[in-house]
Amino acid sequence: MKITIQQEAFEGTILQQTFEVEFVQANQQCPDCAKSFTHNTWRAVVQVRQKVPHKRTFLYLEQLILKHGAHKDTINIKEIHDGIDFFFSAKNHAEKFVDFMMGVTPIKKKEARELISMDTHTSVRSYKFTYSMEIVPICKDDLVALPIKLAKQLGNISPLLLCHRIGTSVNLLDPNTLQTADVASPIYWRAPFSPVADTTDLVEFIVMDIEPVGVDKGRFLLAEVTVVRAVDLGVNNNTYLCRTHLGNVLHAGDTVMGYLLSGTQFNNPQFEAIEESKQYSSIVPDVVLVKKSYPRKHKQGGKARRNWKLKRMNKEESEMAPRKQDQNRLERDFEMFLRDVEEDEELRAGLKLYKEQKQEDEMTVDESEVGSDEEEDRARLKIPMEQLLDEFEEMDMNDQA
Numbered sequence: 001m002k003i004t005i006q007q008e009a010f011e012g013t014i015l016q017q018t019f020e021v022e023f024v025q026a027n028q029q030c031p032d033c034a035k036s037f038t039h040n041t042w043r044a045v046v047q048v049r050q051k052v053p054h055k056r057t058f059l060y061l062e063q064l065i066l067k068h069g070a071h072k073d074t075i076n077i078k079e080i081h082d083g084i085d086f087f088f089s090a091k092n093h094a095e096k097f098v099d100f101m102m103g104v105t106p107i108k109k110k111e112a113r114e115l116i117s118m119d120t121h122t123s124v125r126s127y128k129f130t131y132s133m134e135i136v137p138i139c140k141d142d143l144v145a146l147p148i149k150l151a152k153q154l155g156n157i158s159p160l161l162l163c164h165r166i167g168t169s170v171n172l173l174d175p176n177t178l179q180t181a182d183v184a185s186p187i188y189w190r191a192p193f194s195p196v197a198d199t200t201d202l203v204e205f206i207v208m209d210i211e212p213v214g215v216d217k218g219r220f221l222l223a224e225v226t227v228v229r230a231v232d233l234g235v236n237n238n239t240y241l242c243r244t245h246l247g248n249v250l251h252a253g254d255t256v257m258g259y260l261l262s263g264t265q266f267n268n269p270q271f272e273a274i275e276e277s278k279q280y281s282s283i284v285p286d287v288v289l290v291k292k293s294y295p296r297k298h299k300q301g302g303k304a305r306r307n308w309k310l311k312r313m314n315k316e317e318s319e320m321a322p323r324k325q326d327q328n329r330l331e332r333d334f335e336m337f338l339r340d341v342e343e344d345e346e347l348r349a350g351l352k353l354y355k356e357q358k359q360e361d362e363m364t365v366d367e368s369e370v371g372s373d374e375e376e377d378r379a380r381l382k383i384p385m386e387q388l389l390d391e392f393e394e395m396d397m398n399d400q401a
Contacts, residue, residue, distance in 0.1 A: 223247025
């Protein structure tokens with residue numbers, strides 16, 4: 001670049017000089033951006049794990065994280081077989097995320113650190129921190145057999161219970177009496193126990209007759225119900241009489257999912273202790289009903305038609321591509337979670353649901369498949385539009401923030 005400089009030295013005397021200047025452009029990045037493009041940049045990682053055969057708990061946690069923006073400080077999110085790893089550039093960001101996780105689900109936490117470097121002159125050390133968080137391996141709708149000693153401590157409740165909700169503690173329900181109990185995380189990890197059966201063991205039953213007992217508690221109503229296995233209907237006369245907490249939603253002819261205990265062998269020491277106990281051996285029922293099965297209209301591809309959708313986190317894929325059967329299992333788990341959101345108003349109240357841009361005829365259950373006796377079921381599954389968020393409006397609000 002040629003530059004000419006002029007300046008008045010005296011009155012009427014002007015000095016002028018012309019010379020060339022060479023500029024060199026050098027691109028640079030701030031330290032944080034430079035670290036993001038190199039390997040091993042994280043300073044803290046939170047490893048969330050749960051040893052269960054499905055991902056429903058992680059799908060629920062994902063929606064809570066998205067709602068509260070707890071993942072905004074992460075530099076990477078990586079999904080692995082038994083859980084998810086969250087990477088952070090600073091320790092305080094990881095500790096903030098750990099506090100959030102401990103406030104929404106029962107978790108056991110461990111902490112470790114690894115020395116990266118040390119200045120021998122000033123004794124200043126640099127560490128990488130790892131937080132291992134294990135979620136209680138009990139999920140919604142699991143059948144749980146409590147240790148008899150723990151059941152007596154929890155108000156002398158029956159040791160054979162259903163898990164009807166997972167919050168900061170494990171919420172259990174006795175379907176025979178509607179008595180409830182909460183197992184806090186410290187109490188559980190003091191003497192861990194595994195569920196007797198999970199949702200993969202559910203059996204389809206048909207309601208033959210139902211009679212309310214009259215005891216109700218919240219959204220549960222105690223009733224005596226006669227059911228038959230769907231595969232036995234019209235084949236034999238094997239019926240089962242049991243008590244259930246679903247008296248306010250079940251009617252004769254409905255389909256309900258439950259656990260068949262009669263003639264089933266469970267490899268569970270707590271359940272075996274209940275069967276051998278003189279006090280509790282008589283309370284083991286033949287069938288434990290869990291939830292009602294609603295009719296749904298499916299479009300091509302096997303997915304139900306819905307007028308809403310959920311957002312997902314951007315996660316890094318694992319080094320090993322998932323096998324086809326694993327991918328099918330993940331899709332099945334997500335469909336089961338969507339059904340839980342439809343059927344459970346309490347679960348839906350804590351999540352953010354967005355409008356799905358679809359045609360009106362694809363939004364609702366098919367009219368031809370819903371009879372006059374199923375109008376209540378159809379209304380229960382349909383989520384009101386006023387509870388849904390508009391996705392582009394939400395994005396605009398985030399941009400303004």
